Amino acid sequence: xxxxxxxxxxxxxxxxxxxxxxxxxxxxxxxxxxxxxxxxxxxxxxxxxxxxxxxxxxxxxxxxxxxxxxxxxxxxxxxxxxxxxxxxxxxxxxxxxxxxxxxxxxxxxxxxxxxxxxxxxxxxxxxxxxxxxxxxxxxxxxxxxxxxxxxxxxxxxxxxxxxxxxxxxxxxxxxxxxxxxxxxxxxxxxxxxxxxxxxxxxxxxxxxxxxxxxxxxxxxxxxxxxxxxxxxxxxxxxxxxxxxxxxxxxxxxxxxxxxxxxxxxxxxxxxxxxxxxxxxxxx
Ligand code: SAM
Numbered sequence: 001x002x003x004x005x006x007x008x009x010x011x012x013x014x015x016x017x018x019x020x021x022x023x024x025x026x027x028x029x030x031x032x033x034x035x036x037x038x039x040x041x042x043x044x045x046x047x048x049x050x051x052x053x054x055x056x057x058x059x060x061x062x063x064x065x066x067x068x069x070x071x072x073x074x075x076x077x078x079x080x081x082x083x084x085x086x087x088x089x090x091x092x093x094x095x096x097x098x099x100x101x102x103x104x105x106x107x108x109x110x111x112x113x114x115x116x117x118x119x120x121x122x123x124x125x126x127x128x129x130x131x132x133x134x135x136x137x138x139x140x141x142x143x144x145x146x147x148x149x150x151x152x153x154x155x156x157x158x159x160x161x162x163x164x165x166x167x168x169x170x171x172x173x174x175x176x177x178x179x180x181x182x183x184x185x186x187x188x189x190x191x192x193x194x195x196x197x198x199x200x201x202x203x204x205x206x207x208x209x210x211x212x213x214x215x216x217x218x219x220x221x222x223x224x225x226x227x228x229x230x231x232x233x234x235x236x237x238x239x240x241x242x243x244x245x246x247x248x249x250x251x252x253x254x255x256x257x258x259x260x261x262x263x264x265x266x267x268x269x270x271x272x273x274x275x276x277x278x279x280x281x282x283x
Contacts, residue, residue, distance in 0.1 A: 008227040009195040062261035063221040065091035070251035075151040081138035083156035084110030086122035104141035139166040142175035155188035193276040194228035219269040
């Protein structure tokens with residue numbers, strides 16, 4: 001019997017039974033492994049951590065994309081940092097009002113292998129004429145981008161280890177602030193509040209962003225295959241507040257069918273459990 005096992009904390013592991021290991025490759029950036037099982041379908045891991053699987057990817061990709069569009073329905077220029085599986089780009093490209101999407105993913109092999117093994121996320125994005133795929137370090141990309149050139153930045157990265165580390169630094173968040181226009185929104189990984197190591201990452205990311213952006217919130221979603229299942233994104237903005245400014249009628253007029261996100265959930269997602277609020281505010 002084959003089990004993929006991931007260490008969620010020093011005292012806790014998570015396992016998924018799989019039928020077949022589809023592919024393995026060590027790139028200059030990370031170890032990539034694809035598996036196929038009955039419960040979660042095809043899934044892939046980077047350096048032994050679950051990234052995307054066919055069964056719950058809709059939760060992550062709905063939640064990284066749609067809250068920003070419901071807050072500012074006029075988003076036209078989008079930068080995705082990371083996101084090599086293509087799922088975030090797929091959701092952004094559903095908005096016909098979007099004019100340009102740039103994805104800066106450090107590892108081209110992630111995208112190419114997802115085109116082959118995970119078409120549910122990667123199949124359609126490259127054909128869209130609004131899409132530019134760049135295989136570059138996200139930190140490097142933002143350093144060289146022009147001031148006020150994006151309406152929205154979505155940081156769809158790995159954890160703050162190895163190649164993903166630079167995407168959790170003050171220097172990176174400052175560059176994001178600079179390249180966002182006056183109404184710009186940044187959505188970024190805030191990790192998880194539950195296990196100590198992830199909660200530390202959550203707190204650090206939040207503190208750095210709060211020192212740079214005038215409006216900052218954290219919102220939650222339920223991700224069955226990420227450590228503890230309880231995950232967070234950060235919402236930082238120069239002018240829009242995701243709770244006060246949500247434009248429910250406009251977002252609903254887009255007629256997008258989503259399986260996880262809806263506008264009632266949007267408001268609830270920003271209401272955090274007490275221990276999470278305390279963890280975010282702790283020194
Ligand atoms: N949903 C996922 C999660 O939270 O586990 C994220 C998936 S996506 C595949 C993460 C991507 O970020 C990877 O493809 C990785 O190569 C990319 N990445 C990591 N560090 C990066 C960097 N510095 N610049 C650009 N892309 C980066």
